[in-house]
Amino acid sequence: MVKHGLDPAQLTRGERMDTSALRERREASDRFLDIATPQLDQLFRLVGLSGCSVFLTDAKGLVLDQRCGDGDESAFREWGLWEGADWSEGAEGTNGIGTCLAEERHLIIHRDEHFFARNAGMSCIDAPIFGADGQVIGALDVSSARADQTEGFNKLIAASVLQTARQIEADAFRAAFPRARFILADAEDGPLVKLLAVDSDDIVVGATRGARRAFGLAPSGPIERRPATDLLGRDESEPTGFERGERAAVIRALSRADGNVSRAAQALGIGRATIYRRMKRLGIGERDA
Structure with missing residues (x-):
């Protein structure tokens, strides 16, 4: 990606934010997190058994919260998709979270559609969340660690991701x-x-x-x-x-x-x-x- 000076063959991943800095970022979004929490729980109950994990980011692509099954944790940690990680386009190139935020639209990035070759094992389904002022306040991501995840199944999950993002947005608007x-x-x-x-x-x-x-x-x-x-x-x-x-x-x-x-x-x-x-x-x- 010429814009960000990234090499698609790069193997090293960006460092996760330290615990203290992450806590500050979470505190800055505490109201957003409180509103989103029940919706994240509900979405994970729906998709978790299929090998999918749920992630919530802020407007800059920093992962603030997550729901992940014990059997999938090692895979997502290895990919670097975890709390405190930066998944903006500037850090990871084309990916579900970063591209969703950059283009302000819901989308699916399936396996080798990711910019980095090291991310080609993932399928990511994302939707932006807009605040009461009309600006993006975060992204909702469902990512799969399963090698047999199909594009058709992604489309089924996408409907639930979009519906959940809309509900978080509506709840945040009412709270404002x-x-x-x-x-x-x-x-x-x-x-x-x-x-x-x-x-x-x-x-x-x-x-x-x-x-x-x-x-x-x-x-x-x-x-x-x-x-x-x-x-x-x-x-x-x-x-x-x-x-x-x-x-x-x-x-x-x-x-x-x-x-x-x-x-x-x-x-x-x-x-x-x-x-x-x-x-x-x-x-x-x-x-x-």
Whole structure:
């Protein structure tokens, strides 16, 4: 790789970060790790018995956390894919983690597609994780040490990796706006999480990477505060995915409140007058509950 001055035949591996420095990097990402932990556990329960290990990195490709079976530990340690290791493209050339972060997309790097010949025994399935500000905060990796790992099996695992990365991203977004109400687009609408965070005045205060792209907002950083209805297109003849999600949320709240509008408004964290306005805009009658 000319860009990074790497030799594909190089046998030596980069040194792992020492324990003290790794602890500092983990502490800097402690909130991210807390949110991701249950999802990593769940994903490993799904793929661990097939010889796969699960890794979570920060935005620079440093491995922060992992789940690995006892029988596979020696293989991954030998490859250098372990906590404290740098798997950015600058360190390892083309590889699942580094290339996923560099290109900001989910991908599969199968065996000899790796840049270094010494990594050709691995199959790596990766997906980026975006933070509440729209920037990449890490990568989720599932790598296999099995020589019989097929490309077809990789594709099956890839769906679970992407779904888990999206769930971590959604959980991190919700945690970033603890007092907000959230509007969700259709779950099957593309590979990115599409969530809007809306305050009690129906002003959009946050948007995931997918929502930013869908509504033409700034790809990263703070977003311009604007009424949710300005983004949701209330004058369109057909409701958007967000409108369908909002309508479903209001109807659920009314149902749980046995049709009591005041209780439904309280459950949604909005005023009684606000919920009546939304019901009128969304075509919801009290009997719809």
